[in-house]
Amino acid sequence: MEIAHRLDGETSEKGARERFDRIYRTLRTRICMLDHPPLERLREEDLAAEFNVSRTPIRRVLVKLEAEGLLRSVHGVGTIVTDIEIDSLEQVYQLRVELAELIGKLSPIMPGEARMADFRALLARCDDLVRQPDPREFARTNMDFFHLLNGLTANEPLREISERLYYQTSRIWLKTASRFSRFTEMIEDEIRIFQREVADIVAAIEIGDLEVVGHIRRSHIAMSFARLRKHASGVAPANE
Amino acid sequence: MEIAHRLDGETSEKGARERFDRIYRTLRTRICMLDHPPLERLREEDLAAEFNVSRTPIRRVLVKLEAEGLLRSVHGVGTIVTDIEIDSLEQVYQLRVELAELIGKLSPIMPGEARMADFRALLARCDDLVRQPDPREFARTNMDFFHLLNGLTANEPLREISERLYYQTSRIWLKTASRFSRFTEMIEDEIRIFQREVADIVAAIEIGDLEVVGHIRRSHIAMSFARLRKHASGVAPANE
DNA sequence: TATTGGCTTGTTGTGCACAACATCATTCCC
């Protein structure tokens, strides 16, 4: 009975928060990967059925995602994925640029051998990506790279804020690229640029200068946004 | 009937979000002012009765406050106000120091005449405070001053993040001061220092250099934390 | 007397039913 009590505790109490996090991360990744594109309506009942819970815990997740700016619930209408425009994201990018530099300044953590292996593995994934371009895999690799970089600081508030801003902006890339006329070439170019960035940063980490990592990352984010802006202005709105 | 419908709309639909914000801000201010001191248990039913709603909307507010780090809900125990220690807040302060400087850099807004009047009025409140010190009024003035400063940037994500970090740290001052042996003198000293800071910043704003405002604010936040740390180390833990 | 087991009490988490609300189609009236 003691054991049964323990089991109950593990599956419901600790499992409750784990389940909450699991649903939250799942939905966040989906929104980020445009599996739930902007303006799509998420029905609470569908989500509840999918995750085998009631609407109540789903609503907790939706409230959090709404606070992060990824969703917006309107009474009587539905819960819709927020739309993103490149102009309204300029401020977020400006902030991300500054925060990127802080990661190398505030409580930097020199990665151990295990972390270094992760970085090298990600660099290998980039090399594969260059040989075999794929937008979804690119987006996922970009996301994983961000989380690795975010682990370079011990400043937890900074990590949390950077993560939040990343998920607010990362969607714009896939959205802009998808309506770009020369889609394939743009993807290939961006992947090559990204591969170089990862190589540069991994090299800087191997040297042990995390401040340089911050500088590289800062300039790359700024240039990435500049390219995005150029592409967005060069293509007519698709008003699909 | 048309009018009645409008009234219903105002009191329920738009009023719903307004009510949510009102409850949220009320609780946040109370926690910040130590009306709900750390480790106090907030009962959802009590709050529901006080604000004349059910537990459900209250829980939405509590979920948000938990996401901000001010509360922590534990199943079967209660919703308790998070405790704060000066050591664990060092990272938050490091980040606040950097963000303070960004307010003068990213999309600064030169205040109009109305805003200038607000700043001067707050300076007048500081002068009154020097003549008649009061810890609660000091905390409230500090809060209002922060919001005024936060309005100097048009970068909304920066505003939101700064606000969040402010409410995570502002409590530590009242908490530390309250268990300091020479409480009154410390309050008077801090109020005088604060009054000088406000005077300096208002002067910088009158000149029109918002970047200087950021620098002043940055150094003042850093020095404020240093003083706090010194006081905290100089007083034996009250383990009340 | 110390310890352990169950029990009681109080809290948050969950599920469900209904209200409030928005949207769209339909129908009635001009």
Add this chain to the structure above:
DNA sequence: GGGAATGATGTTGTGCACAACAAGCCAATA
């Protein structure tokens, strides 16, 4: 025939009852 009111339908917000859980109390027993 056109436009506006009205009902149908689907959605989120709310209230309430109950389940899950933790902690403290108390008594029974070694």
